[in-house]
Every structure is written in C-alpha cells, then in structure tokens.
Amino acid sequence: MATTTATPLVTFLLRIADDNLVLAQRLGALLARMPELEEDIAVANVCLDHLGQARSLYARAAELEGLGRTEDDLAMLRDERAFLNATLVEMPDVDFAHTIVRQFFVDAYQVPFYGVLCGAADPVLAGVAEKAVKEARYHLRRSSTWVVRLGDGTEESHARVQAAVDLLWRYTGDLLATDEVEATLAAEGAVPALDDVRGAFDATVHTVLAEATLTLPTDPYQRLGGRVGVHTEHLGHLLPEMQRLYRSHPGARW
Amino acid sequence: MSAGEQGWPLWEVFVRADRGLNHVHVGSVHAADTETALQAARDVYTRRAEGVSIWVVRSTEIVASDPDGRDDWFGDLKPYRHPTFYEIPDAVGHM
Secondary structure, eight states: OHHHHSOHHHHHHHHHHHHHHHHHHHHHTTTTOSSSHHHHHHHHHHHHHHHHHHHHHHHHHHHHHTSSOOHHHHHHSOOGGGOOOOGGGGSOOOSHHHHHHHHHHHHHHHHHHHHHHTTOSSHHHHHHHHHHHHHHHHHHHHHHHHHHHHHTSOHHHHHHHHHHHHHHGGGOHHHHOOOHHHHHHHHHTSSOOOHHHHHHHHHHHHHHHHHTTOOOOSOOOOOOOGGGTOOOHHHHHHHHHHHHHHHHSTTOOO | OOOBTTBSOEEEEEEEOSTTSOEEEEEEEEOSSHHHHHHHHHHHHSTTSOOSEEEEEEGGGOOOOOGGGHHHHHOSOOGGGSOOSSOOOGGGOOO
C-alpha cells in the first residue's frame, strides 16, 4: 500500500528501515538461546543497534509521508507485501553459522551503504547514517571474526558455515540491487549514487571468506524481489509474531 | 581455537572509564582467543559507553596474594604511616 503512492525518498527510507526491523526481530528471538552468555549479550547489542536505526528511519518516513501514521504504525500495521526489506534478513536462524553469515553479509553491505548515505541531502537520513556506520563497522568486525573462526575452525564448524554461505548467498542480491527509486534519488541529488557499494561489499566478502577457507557458490542465481514486497515464505511467519500484540491491543501503552 | 574440556578459557576484563583514569577490573568473560575476548568484553561491560579502553588478561596469568596470609601481609592499621600531621595551606586545595 505504501509503495504505489510513496515518494522515492519515503520508499527508500522504508527499504532501509525494514531491513533493520526484520533483522532486529530475528536477532531478538535469539535472546537467551545463544550458545554462550557472552554471545547472548553481543547479539542483544546488535539487535538494539538495528532496532534503533529502524525507529529513526520509520519516524522520518512517517513525517515525510504526511499521512498521519506513526513509526509504530509503519512497523506494526503494514502487511507482508508492503514490507520492502531484502529477503536475506528474513531467513531463519538454522544454527549459529546461519545467524553469523546472515549478519556478515548485512554488515559487509551496510558499512559502505551507510558510508554513502552520510552524504544524503535529507539531514535526518544523513544523521542516522553517521551514527549507523559506526555501529555497522563494529558489527562487521564481530561477524567477520566469527566467520573466520568457524570457517577455519573444526571440520564440523567449517561444514556448517559453508552450508550457510551456500544457502544465504543467493539472497544477497536484494541488498545491492537498485531500481528507479535509487536512480531518481541520485538524479535529484537527494542521495549520492550507490554504485560503489557493490565493489566494497564484494571486496569484504572475498577477503573474509578467503581467510575463512570458504567459497562462494558458483551458481550466479540471485533471488530478488524483497525491495518490491515479494518475499520468501519466512516473512509471513515472522510478521504475525512481531505485530500480534500491537494489532490485538491498538493504542496500548506500557 | 583451543576450547578446553571445560569450554572456553576465562579472561579478566579491565576498563578505563575516561582519559587519565586507571583501568579498573570490572569482571570476566569466557572467550576462545584474544580478539573474541576483547569483543566479548566490549559487549558485556561497555555496552552503555562506560569506557574508552579495554584490557583483557587470561585469568590464569593473574598471580594473587594468599588470602590465608592476609594478617601477615596487610596486618593492622598503621595510622602513623599516613602523612596526616602536616598543616596544608588553603591555597593547595584538594590533595
């Protein structure tokens, strides 16, 4: 519902916000389930960073949209087809390796992506990006450390993290794909061109995977569609769990 | 990674809250190596921006005084060792 009438900037903000909210929901579901206490606290930190980024972006999108919706409405009252996140972030947590590889791909993308957005014309978007790029750099440090340790670890950890790379790689296309939304924003000078993000992402992925003795799938297929609301089956299960309370008790405060 | 039979080894964590202050012991974390120990320490003990610098030290590297020898080592209060008998001029302020 938002995509048909929204301005390019609002759509762009929702794409970024949805990435962060859906990932935060995935990470939040891991609390008290991580393999070590230290990792439990670490995943909570990362989760809250993404949630904070999402909130700021939803609030700005709601303001620019001017339809009287709030950040909560955008997060909790839109249906699956209106969510514009990359499909990667909705992929389930099969095991610790999948959690870490999903995070690593997101981090490798967000570091250069937020770096570019620091030059956005919208002061709120630029401000969020300034803060988020520092968070993303720490996230990347942590996730790439784990990818290397799991990949270059035991036979078991190597097999699990390679399986995660093999599965999740084909869902990274949404992160790097651009369409008329980004093209319009670049032409208007609202957001700098995102052309260099892919190169930086590829360089990070290749460096870290090489150190981790891991390989990318040779099949070039990429599953696209998240940016226009065409999702995997997994988002359809995630959203009701996330939105149920808000929808069952509209206007509830605590 | 060298996880022992009891899991990851223990590291003591020291955080410096601000420039000019000392690193202060804040607790410990389990981690497989130095890098993950630093990251765990950052996530567990500085998540609300408590510090500007972190040290981690393997707990087995800490040499401690013997608690049973406490009386011999630290004994009774020796007030005469404190330089409390000088007149401090007002201009000195806090000392």
